[in-house]
Amino acid sequence: MKVAIVGFGFSAEKSHVPAYRDRSDIHLTAVVDPVTARRAAALRQYPNIRVYEEFGDLLEEYSDEIDIVDICLPNAFHMEKVKQALGADKHVLCEKPLVLNKGEYHELVNIAEERKRILYPCHNYKFAPSIVHAAYLINSGEIGKPLFASFNIFGADFQSGVSQLKLELQKNQELSGGGVMIDHGLDAISVAQTLFGGSPQRISAHIRNLNQTDSNLEDLAVFCLDWEEKLINISVSSLGSIPKAYYRIQGTEGEISIENNDIFLSVKNKPVQQIFVPTHFDDPGHANWFNGLIDNLLDCIKTENTKPFPLTEAGLVLDLIEKANHSSNNGGAWMGI
Ligand SMILES: NC(=O)c1ccc[n+]([C@@H]2O[C@H](COP(=O)([O-])OP(=O)(O)OC[C@H]3O[C@@H](n4cnc5c(N)ncnc54)[C@H](O)[C@@H]3O)[C@@H](O)[C@H]2O)c1
Numbered sequence: 001m002k003v004a005i006v007g008f009g010f011s012a013e014k015s016h017v018p019a020y021r022d023r024s025d026i027h028l029t030a031v032v033d034p035v036t037a038r039r040a041a042a043l044r045q046y047p048n049i050r051v052y053e054e055f056g057d058l059l060e061e062y063s064d065e066i067d068i069v070d071i072c073l074p075n076a077f078h079m080e081k082v083k084q085a086l087g088a089d090k091h092v093l094c095e096k097p098l099v100l101n102k103g104e105y106h107e108l109v110n111i112a113e114e115r116k117r118i119l120y121p122c123h124n125y126k127f128a129p130s131i132v133h134a135a136y137l138i139n140s141g142e143i144g145k146p147l148f149a150s151f152n153i154f155g156a157d158f159q160s161g162v163s164q165l166k167l168e169l170q171k172n173q174e175l176s177g178g179g180v181m182i183d184h185g186l187d188a189i190s191v192a193q194t195l196f197g198g199s200p201q202r203i204s205a206h207i208r209n210l211n212q213t214d215s216n217l218e219d220l221a222v223f224c225l226d227w228e229e230k231l232i233n234i235s236v237s238s239l240g241s242i243p244k245a246y247y248r249i250q251g252t253e254g255e256i257s258i259e260n261n262d263i264f265l266s267v268k269n270k271p272v273q274q275i276f277v278p279t280h281f282d283d284p285g286h287a288n289w290f291n292g293l294i295d296n297l298l299d300c301i302k303t304e305n306t307k308p309f310p311l312t313e314a315g316l317v318l319d320l321i322e323k324a325n326h327s328s329n330n331g332g333a334w335m336g337i
Contacts, residue, residue, distance in 0.1 A: 004030040007073035014285030091118040100177035123310040127292035130279040144253030154244040179217030184236035202226040205324035245281040
């Protein structure tokens with residue numbers, strides 16, 4: 001499969017490209033970026049690819065050499081470029097969040113269906129090795145019936161330093177689509193889906209802007225999901241300087257605790273098992289998670305599965321974020337999903 005990357009910034013360079021480089025079934029053929037230095041960075045690593053300033057020029061001149069368009073642009077530009085790529089009959093991998101509202105989401109899902117192309121949002125936490133392993137332990141019944149989960153994501157106000165526009169984009173609600181909720185909140189919801197399947201029935205949320213003097217986007221969200229007889233309590237913040245993630249799941253027979261590269265499995269009447277699963281939540285590139293995602297994308301393309309799970313999940317996430325804001329504006333009242 002031949003891939004063109006649109007937006008050669010942090011995510012493209014640190015997460016997508018390292019995975020493509022190690023695979024024989026994916027070939028990077030082109031890069032689009034309006035910034036000369038970013039096109040030069042792409043050429044330094046791949047001297048034989050084509051680089052373009054405009055996506056339209058790539059589609060006009062080099063369309064035959066592209067099967068998949070990989071969109072790694074700032075959030076606000078996803079919608080337009082995904083539409084353009086699907087319109088040119090390309091499969092699309094798009095960085096998260098896919099889009100910023102439900103209207104845009106439904107429009108894209110319809111276009112992908114009409115064109116019979118795969119639209120695959122890059123929900124990479126589903127492929128984080130320790131999350132995959134914990135899902136396996138839960139599904140194997142190791143902790144009995146899951147009852148309660150608590151996720152604590154202490155994110156950092158991370159800047160890639162690649163795009164000069166980035167800081168501006170992150171602070172603008174219209175362009176970014178939100179603060180920590182659309183970023184780590186999305187990931188936490190995706191993790192809950194991966195671990196438990198099914199879907200939540202209600203949400204109660206408290207969303208705050210505690211420390212951003214020059215931005216009105218939220219930097220803390222604490223929310224609780226009523227999820228098919230389980231309660232899932234999630235705190236996500238971008239208040240820290242080093243990203244840290246802790247996940248704890250309690251069931252009728254035991255408990256799983258994920259702390260960066262270790263899983264601790266405690267089952268009643270047995271010694272605690274420490275399982276080393278290199279995951280590196282503290283590395284924002286998450287390059288080693290990307291291979292599983294690419295395998296799944298290629299599988300969807302091969303089987304013509306036009307409803308990849310992350311696409312359904314992207315719709316759920318937008319619903320939950322809308323309800324979370326509504327709940328927070330109403331003192332944390334439960335909102336049905
Ligand atoms: N999956 C993950 O874990 C993960 C991690 C980081 C970022 N992301 C997502 O990846 C996307 C890109 O984030 P990033 O950190 O790579 O951003 P970035 O600013 O580092 O890179 C964006 C690139 O797009 C280019 N660009 C093209 N058109 C542009 C335009 N009209 N305006 C501004 N820049 C334009 C910029 O020049 C830059 O090279 C975002 O949607 C973000 O949420 C995901």
